[in-house]
Structure formats: C-alpha cells, structure tokens
Amino acid sequence: MHIPQSDSPATPATAVPGRTPPVIRLLVLATFVVILNETIMINAIPRLMEALKITEQTAQWLSTAFMLTMAAVIPITGWFLQRVSTRTAYATAMGLFLAGTALAGVAPSFEVLLGARIVQASGTAVMMPLLMTTLMQVVPERDRGRVMGTLSLAISVAPAMGPTVSGVILQFGSWRLLFAVVFPIAAVITWFGLKQLKNVGEAKYSTVDWLSVVTAAAGFGGLVYGLSRFEGGDTGTAVAIVVAGLAAIVVFVLRQLSLQKRDVPLLDLRTLRYRTYTVALILMSVAFMAMLGSMILLPLYLQNVRGLSALQTGLLVMPGGLAMGLLGPTIGRLFDRFGGRVLVVPGAIGITLALTGFTQITMTMPIWQLLGLHALLMVSLAATFTPVFTLGLGAVPSPLYSHASSILSTLQQVAAAIGTALVVTVMSARSETLASAGVTKVLADLDGMRLAFIIGAALSVIVVVTALLLPARAAAADDVEEDEAETQPMVPA
Incomplete structure (x- = not known):
C-alpha cells in the first residue's frame, strides 16, 4: 500500500x-x-x-x-x-x-x-x-x-x-x-x-561508511561503559576503557570531517558550526548530568540513610516527575510567546538553588523539605530543557535536523553516564575515607552524598553561565535562511 x-x-x-x-x-x-x-x-x-x-x-x-x-x-x-x-x-x-x-x-x-x-x-x-x-x-x-x-x-x-x-x-x-x-x-x-x-x-x-559505524559504536559505547565501571570501584580498568573510547571518538570525528568533503558523513558535524546549537548542547549535557546525578543520590539517601523502601522512595520522587511532565506544554507555550531566555535563566538558577539545598541533607531533614527541593529541581529542569531543545534544533537548517537530533541524543546518554559515574565515585571515595577514620557507615555515606551534591551544585553554575549565552529565539543569533543558503552547496538536496 x-x-x-x-x-x-x-x-x-x-x-x-x-x-x-x-x-x-x-x-x-x-x-x-x-x-x-x-x-x-x-x-x-x-x-x-x-x-x-x-x-x-x-x-x-x-x-x-x-x-x-x-x-x-x-x-x-x-x-x-x-x-x-x-x-x-x-x-x-x-x-x-x-x-x-x-x-x-x-x-x-x-x-x-x-x-x-x-x-x-x-x-x-x-x-x-x-x-x-x-x-x-x-x-x-x-x-x-x-x-x-x-x-x-x-x-x-x-x-x-x-x-x-x-x-x-x-x-x-x-x-x-x-x-x-x-x-x-x-x-x-x-x-x-x-x-x-x-x-x-x-x-x-546513501551508502554507509562502516569505519564510521565501528568507531562510533566503539567510541561512544566504550566511553559509557568505561564510565559505568567507576561505580564498581575498578578505577584503573575504567580509566583505560574511557581513554580507549575517547581515542575511538577522535578517529570517528576525523573520519566525519573527511567524509563531509564528499557530503557523505555518517554524522554531520557541521551542526556544531551553529553557535546557538553548540551552546544548547553544552547546557543540556550539564543539566542532564545534574538530573541523573540527583536521580541516583536521592534514592540512595532515602533508602540507605532514611530506611525507606523502594516503593516509598518511588512515590516520594513521583510528584517532582509529574510536575515536570505536566508543566512541559505550559513551558512550551510561554516559550512561543516570550522566547527562551525568560525561562532558561530562571530555570538554570532554580537548578543551582535545588542542588545547593540538597547539600544540606541530614539524618532528620523533613520529608516535605526533600519533596520541595526535588520538585524545584524538576520544575527548573522543565523550564530549561524545552526551550534549550527548541532553540538548539531551531538554529540549524532543515537538512541537518536528523544529524542535530542524533548528536543531542548521543550526548544525553554520555552526560547520563558521566553524571552517574561522577556522583558515585565522589560519594564512594568520601565515604570510604571517613569509614577508615572510624566514622559509622551511615554517617560516612551521608557525608559522601553531601559532597556529591556539592559537586553537582558547582557544575550547575555552568548551566547558569551558558543560559546567559542563549538568545531569546534561534533566529536572533542564527539567521536560519542565510545559514541554509551558505550550507546548501555542502548539503545535498
């Protein structure tokens, strides 16, 4: 049919x-x-x-x-x-x-x-x-x-x-x-x-370049795998795999630059020439690291320190997730009316405030306070992600949409792996140091979680800085029609 x-x-x-x-x-x-x-x-x-x-x-x-x-x-x-x-x-x-x-x-x-x-x-x-x-x-x-x-x-x-x-x-x-x-x-x-x-x-x-396929899979897959090995404490092996993954990514990038001269890249890196798109990628990656880091740390705190069950933990973090989803369309309508900056900048500041609040967790912090901080984080991420996705993808010409979305999705996975590895490594290292000094396991874990949240809060400052670099609308920074005209000879119709 x-x-x-x-x-x-x-x-x-x-x-x-x-x-x-x-x-x-x-x-x-x-x-x-x-x-x-x-x-x-x-x-x-x-x-x-x-x-x-x-x-x-x-x-x-x-x-x-x-x-x-x-x-x-x-x-x-x-x-x-x-x-x-x-x-x-x-x-x-x-x-x-x-x-x-x-x-x-x-x-x-x-x-x-x-x-x-x-x-x-x-x-x-x-x-x-x-x-x-x-x-x-x-x-x-x-x-x-x-x-x-x-x-x-x-x-x-x-x-x-x-x-x-x-x-x-x-x-x-x-x-x-x-x-x-x-x-x-x-x-x-x-x-x-x-x-x-x-x-x-x-x-x-178009034909597929198998060297690109192999180096992409080995590079990005190896990088994520290597980062995941940090969770098990096998630092030496993890570092070696991460380095090998990065080396494969370098080969992949060089191969794409070569294939772009013939207009047949597997992943078109010319998307990175568009400033708004590149800034959006950086902001999204760091914000995603913050989100995934909190998703790992908060359940560990609620279950290992506060003694809640997995179901109770899931129900406690559900309001923040629901708020994030339900506010998505509203955030989008506000973006269409007022542009991105009025949403992204407050959203970035909200992420920093929420993560800063989590650095103060104690054995007896009220549940309502935890719910409030988590809700603030999720709502702030909602105010950030929707405008950033829209501004970033809207800054590239239409022939590059599929490549731009693929790069964005790939970096989401890499950012998730980096965020997870970072918080787990920092938390574990701090906890083990305190435990060896005679501190009880629960208190050692709690202090390790605080330090991990401090790292997350420090990283979130990058989100605030990059938010200030974004325009209200993609066309304000990248004249899309002019860009399409400039790239048309390079991108086959």
Whole structure:
C-alpha cells in the first residue's frame, strides 16, 4: 500500500496552528513507553538476584547495557533517518522494542535477558532522534515550543518515572510482570501508529561508511561503559576503557570531517558550526548530568540513610516527575510567546538553588523539605530543557535536523553516564575515607552524598553561565535562511 508523503517539511499538512500534529502525538506516546524501560529495571534488581542467582553487579548490567547500546546506536541514526521513510523508521524501532520485550518476559537465563535488553535499547535509540527530527519538520516555528513541551514528557519524565512504575508493578508479581505489562501497551501503540502514521519528507539513498559505524559504536559505547565501571570501584580498568573510547571518538570525528568533503558523513558535524546549537548542547549535557546525578543520590539517601523502601522512595520522587511532565506544554507555550531566555535563566538558577539545598541533607531533614527541593529541581529542569531543545534544533537548517537530533541524543546518554559515574565515585571515595577514620557507615555515606551534591551544585553554575549565552529565539543569533543558503552547496538536496 502506497503512503503519500504529503507531510513534507515545506508543506506540513498535519500542522494545524495551535494543535499538536497527530504524528507527533503518536511518536511522543511511543517514545515515552520505550524510554521508560531505560530505568524500569532499577527496583527489580533484588528480585532478579534471587530468581536468577546472580550478584548485584551482574544485575546492574541490565541497566548499564541498555544505556551502553543507546550510546552506541544513536550516532548511526542521523544517517539511518535520512535513508528510510518515517514509517520504516517507526516500524524498525517499535519492532525491535517489541521483540526485545517479548524475549525478556520469557527469558530463561540472565544471558538471554541481557540480550533482550540490548534489542529493546536498539529500538529506543531510533525513537528519540526520530521524534525530534519529525517534530522539527512538521511543526511551524511559532508552535515548536509548545509541541516541544510535550516531547519533554517522553525524554525527561519517562526515565524519572521508571523506578516508580516498576515499584508499583512489582507489588503484584515477579520481575517478568514488568515486561508482561509493557508488551501489550507497546503492541497497541505500534499497531495504531502504523495505521495512522504518514511519511514525512523524502528518503535519500546513501551508502554507509562502516569505519564510521565501528568507531562510533566503539567510541561512544566504550566511553559509557568505561564510565559505568567507576561505580564498581575498578578505577584503573575504567580509566583505560574511557581513554580507549575517547581515542575511538577522535578517529570517528576525523573520519566525519573527511567524509563531509564528499557530503557523505555518517554524522554531520557541521551542526556544531551553529553557535546557538553548540551552546544548547553544552547546557543540556550539564543539566542532564545534574538530573541523573540527583536521580541516583536521592534514592540512595532515602533508602540507605532514611530506611525507606523502594516503593516509598518511588512515590516520594513521583510528584517532582509529574510536575515536570505536566508543566512541559505550559513551558512550551510561554516559550512561543516570550522566547527562551525568560525561562532558561530562571530555570538554570532554580537548578543551582535545588542542588545547593540538597547539600544540606541530614539524618532528620523533613520529608516535605526533600519533596520541595526535588520538585524545584524538576520544575527548573522543565523550564530549561524545552526551550534549550527548541532553540538548539531551531538554529540549524532543515537538512541537518536528523544529524542535530542524533548528536543531542548521543550526548544525553554520555552526560547520563558521566553524571552517574561522577556522583558515585565522589560519594564512594568520601565515604570510604571517613569509614577508615572510624566514622559509622551511615554517617560516612551521608557525608559522601553531601559532597556529591556539592559537586553537582558547582557544575550547575555552568548551566547558569551558558543560559546567559542563549538568545531569546534561534533566529536572533542564527539567521536560519542565510545559514541554509551558505550550507546548501555542502548539503545535498
């Protein structure tokens, strides 16, 4: 059956002013479900250790491998999304995710379960750039902030809600129930999406450079894996893997610069020539590190220091995650009306204030105060992410949208790994030092968490500085029409 490609970037037929295009609603819903699975296994680790007779370090691989696969696959999606139609990309992403979910639900061993998680992650890696690229193609500039606000529900809220959702589901059955619940929901979304989804834009044929594929996977995947090894205290091995990953990334970058001369890069780095986009990348990366760092530290504090259960912890952090998601569309409408600076600057300051507040945690800090600080952090991140995504992607010409979204998504994964490794390493080092000096474990852990939050608060100052460098609107810093004219000879039509 032929699907007409009526929703082209030039004439976005589905884009009715003031309304979110149906294609975006479908992709946001699908992306929310697949990204939710990135963190859904966190609360299931004790059950998995008992059921599969594995250690905690081994069980952690189910989350690490998911993030590792995302980092390795996403750099390739810039080329892939230009090569295939919207429906093909969607079918590929959801097909992989469904296959991985079904296999995980019946996995007889840890090895099979790990493989299933890798298949799941491969599908998720395609969905994130697909959503952002399609949004930039079909949504008029005047509505992008509002629609990008709904996108934040999938990209930012889903990973924050994963532990809460899994905590509730695990009250009713084994770890297999996590996949049994997700599969039919994802299957219905897939069926409905394939029934309703129209192709956006036109696919362009191009060959793939396998050296780029290998160096991208080895570089970004190796970097994330090396950073994850810091959590286990294996510093020497972790440093060696990180260095090897960085070396592979250098080879990858040099290869792309060479391929750009022939207009056939796997990941087009010319997006970095646009100042607003580059500043947005830096801000987003540091802010994502702050978010993931707090997502790791706060549950550890609530469970290890305050003695709460995983479910209680999940319920306590849920209000902040919900506030972040519900405010997304409102933040987007404010962006469309007033521009980015009036949101990003206060949001950046709010992130710093929240993380500074967390540096004062004690054995008896009131729960309402913790809830307030967490809510402030989530709302501030919501006020930051939506404008930053919109400004950053809006600053590049349309032929580079798929590459720009792939770079942004890749850096999200790398930032998440850096944030996690940083807080865990700082916390563990401080805790071990105090414990060796005779301080009780709980107090040593508490002081380690305080120091980790101090590092996060210090990093958040970078968010404030970069926020001040962003324009109110992308066109204020980058004349998009002029930029497109300048890059047209380099980017094939």
